[in-house]
Amino acid sequence: MPAYVYTCKDCGKDFTVFITIKEYEAGPKIKCDYCGSDHIERKITRFFAVTSKKS
Ligand SMILES: [Zn+2]
Known part of the structure; x- marks a missing residue:
């Protein structure tokens, strides 16, 4: 899942x-995690592999 x-x-x-x-393209209403504002700007997304499963 992209971040x-x-x-x-x-x-x-x-x-x-x-x-x-798909959710992103549907235009989700994203709000700030901290103050709840929707006055937000998307930054450059970095895709990173989640390889935290070290057994
Ligand atoms: Zn905020």
Whole structure:
């Protein structure tokens, strides 16, 4: 699942949203994790493999 990183223009914090591409294309209403503002801007997304499963 891709991670979309947003910056909140109100509180200046970054937060990551995990949604599918389909959900993203549907225009989800994403709000700031910290202050709930929808005055946000998407940052460049980095895809990274989740390889944390070390058994
Ligand atoms: Zn905020």
